[in-house]
Amino acid sequence: MSKKQVLGALTAALLLSGCQSVNTTSGGAVGVDRKQYMFSMLxxxxxxxxxAQSYQQKIGEANSKNVLDKSSANARRIQAIANRLxxxxxxxxxxxxxxxxxxxxxxxxxxNANCGPGGKIIFYSGLIEKLQLTDDEIAAVMGHEIAHALREHGREAMSKAYGVSALKQIALIAGAPQEAVAVGDNGVNLLMTLPNSRGNExxxxxxxxxxxxxxxxxxxxAITLWNKMSKASEGAPPEFLSTHPASGSRISSLEAAIPKVMPLYQQAKKP
Incomplete structure (x- = not known):
């Protein structure tokens, strides 16, 4: 068997034995129903x-530097909005x-703001104060970040990273030149990792x-939020080299989805 055949067989075995197709969430009214591939060992x-350990360390560091805000009006706002979401x-x-x-x-x-795996949310005061966010706009940011956690995008990204690393090791074992592996790694980043990250966004x-x-x-x-974000991020990289969709395409996607969720808003109990 040639080295190319060995590499192909090992790659197939790795993908078949280590990955599983999962649905982390229901599709909802917006219809997000993409199958995700996760390493079963992760x-x-x-x-x-x-x-959770990293989160507690970060919160502890913020507390020790007296930058952890537990009592301001904005702290109360984000807690109340988070509770509803x-x-x-x-x-x-x-x-x-x-x-x-x-x-x-x-x-x-x-x-910035983020919600890590398992529902660990961090908001930064600059996002609220510099952009003068309303409660509705805070909810748009926070809902977006919570969605990352619900969809396990972090675990998905780690699964891909493990897969790429394993395939690189297989390629080296099979005799592929290190230069070729490096070029291939860059190609994977541009053609797989970044586009999928934009899809996750x-x-x-x-x-x-x-x-x-x-x-x-x-x-x-969500529209007013991203208009504000667009003005605040002038000079951002072009969409094809960014993990975040360009504001124009992002706003267009949101505008198309708003009619699907507006009845839910109209039926909901308001804050």
Whole structure:
């Protein structure tokens, strides 16, 4: 058997034995129903526990630097908004009702927020203050970040990274030149990792839009939010080299989805 045949056989065996196709969430009114491929050896519980440790370390560091905000009006705002969004998360993923959700505000000029595996949310005060976000716009950001956790995009990215690393090792064992492996790695980054990351961002936009609508927050705020973000991020890289969709295409996708979730907003109990 040639080295090329050996590589092909090992690759097939790796993909068949190590990956599983899963649906992490229901599709919802927005219809997010893409199959995701995860390494079975990388369980949700392991990823959640690992992230929880990192999260507690980050919160501890923020506390030691006196930048952890637990009492301001904005801290109360994000907690109240989070409570409403978290209550809707089981619509997409029933087991999220048992997650140990946490919400924290860090005083920083950074225009950022995230929700890690298992429901660990961090908001940065700069995002709220610099962009003068309304509650509806905060809900749009937070819904987007919660959607990443519900869809396990972090675990999915780790699964891909493990797969690429394993295939690189197989290629080297099979005799592929290191230069070729390096070129291939760059190609994987451009042709697989980045486009999929943009796809994940679009999924988070759509699920986040529905979460906010179900929680009683106006879905049109997602448009005003990204208009603000677009103005704040002038000079961003072109879409084909970015993990985030360009604001224009992002806004178009959201505008197309708003009619699907507007009835949910109209029926929801308002804050």
């Amino acid at each position: 369980s949700s519980d392991e990823v959640n526990q690992s992230y 978290i209550a809707q998360a089981p619509v997409f993923r029933p087991d999220s009702a048992q997650w140990n959700w946490e919400v924290n505000l860090i005083k920083s000029d950074e225009l 679009n999924e988070a936009d759509l699920i986040g839009l529905e979460l906010a609508a179900r929680a009683g927050y106006n879905p049109n705020a």
